[in-house]
Amino acid sequence: MSYTLPKILEKRGLPGLLILAFVILVFVPLTMDVDGINLTGRFLSFAFVAVGLSLAWGYGGMLSLGQGLFFGIGGYAMAMYLKLEASTPEATRIQSTPGIPDFMDWNQITALPWFWVPFNSLTFTVLAILILPALVAALIGFALFTRRVTGVFFAIITQALVTIATILVIGQQGYTGGVNGITDLRTLKGWDIHSDSALVTLYYVNGVLLLAVIALGMWVLSTKYGRILMATRDQENRIRFSGYNVAYFKVFIFALSAFMSGIGGAMFTLQVGFMSPSIIGIIPSIEFVIFAAVGGRLSLLGAVYGTLLVTYARNLFAEAYPELWLFLIGGIFIAVVMFAPYGLAGLYEKYVKRRWNAFLASRGWKRPNGSDDDALKSQLMDAKPASEASK
């Protein structure tokens, strides 16, 4: 089973990836103004988390209700760097201690705390964004998976972890900016991140990174490792008895999903210009799961569309009809879970793709069931989701 990368992508949905690339890199910039592009960019920064969740939850069976933690680490790391750049002694000379972020001054802190110091360096910040979320996830995962904490218990513990993080951030106001978060971020190495050209550039960077992350996820799934991961989700003990150390496989995929979330967090901060605990708490963390569920938990591309659909719907409804919005999102969520467990991607596979293939077959252009892979996939989509209970 050795494939070259292009071959894998072809087998695992290169057309889909190209369509998404077209939507993100061509369609959106052509049809929207700068505000719209920036808004889409923000929403797409959430898609990083949804893609990570699709890997960890859809393929790995680990429902994490704590992805906000990793999104937050990435976002806060970026925000700390930008805040330090904005807090030059000249810009903050009215403070009693010039040269430290304004919220520290308000909280009677007179020197930069030690863990803020390294964030003066952009290199360190970028490394922190790339490594720290994955590292934290690996530690959590290692502690939990080697003790065989699974399913529901894992979900509840990750939720408790994100609760802890939020309480800490809000409680330690002087070090973190508290409930308001880290605000007034203006420049990156002297480059004004609020100018129109910067917003468009950041949007493209965000889009390319997202596509890269999806390609990475597809590649991981196409390897032997991906097969073992899925097998673990369905029959953990059988894989364990086959001689694999299941825990390490799960730690890796959990860390990978955290890595993706961290990048998303950093891109969010850059495009919005602030970071606050309201974006990483329990409720946002569950919303990430909603994005992945609506898109289809088994589809990395679907996760992106799910994110865009839900966030745009919220943008449209939440302002016009705030009362209806919670009814609507709650109802959608129940409906998706009960009637379309594989989300948009599942509906597409079931109704659109099958008819399309039948149509092609009726013209004699294609074999009735498409490739073997398609047949396997549509079988999967028909089946009820595997029971997660260890009975």
Add this chain to the structure above:
Amino acid sequence: MAIAAMQGFAGLSFFSVLLLMALGLAIIFGQMRVINMAHGEFMVIGAYTTYMLSVQASAMAPWASEYYILLAIPAAFLTAFIAGMVIEVVMIRHLYHRPLDTLLATWGLALIMQQGFRTFFGAREVSPSTPSWLEGSWRPTDMIDIPLNGMAIMLLTLLVTLGVVWLMYRSRWGLRVRATMASRDMSMAVGINTRWVDRLTFALGCGLAGIAGAAFTMISSTGPTSGTLYIVDTFLVVVFGGAGSITGTVVSAFLIAQGQSILEFFLGSSMAKVTTLLVIIGILMLRPEGLFKSKVRR
């Protein structure tokens, strides 16, 4: 000494509400493996029922406003019980074979219920009038001041806990519940109507949350999102105690509530909460099955 006693008592009131919430969840989650994220909202249903009764009582029969709370507790139980039964029929019973999905679906339900509360009762927090015989406090010495409503809640909690233990472990019905959860097929084979067992068990758990809501109104005011504040704590209580063990739930609710209120005295409320949660997670990593391991093999 006096401060320690009062701080300890503050912990006990918190313990009572936490335990009332957790008992319902211990049945729904511990026995049935349904992750009910809307459990807090069922508590709020109970709280709003109590509030409505209080308003009705003072409007229609002023003399009754002293005693409405005695009626409110069964009424809160009943409304939450019926709501729970409806939800079970419409939603939960389709999801028994995929526990993680119950988490997601009930989260959607929680959002809808919250907005429902907001639409019907308004976003403002409400609190029913406290009967005069629950106001005031008991003062064994000059230094110690123990509020009466806290003692009433503790008494209620004690009665409810004993009732649940009797129902689950001493009654015929409890036997059927435990049999169904241990082996569904076998229970069906011996003639237990497992569908009704599921329905009643879920409704009972929700009803207990309703009682928690009635108790909650005595110590705090109720808003549409009051339920979400408790849901993480409640789940941790059940998981920490060992899912499926009532003793475990009582012990862990006690440890968590007392630990938190003692730490609060030294560290302040946010650090106390962080420390408690970290300790719980730490212990859960060492003992993933919780304090009291369920003897049932799954």
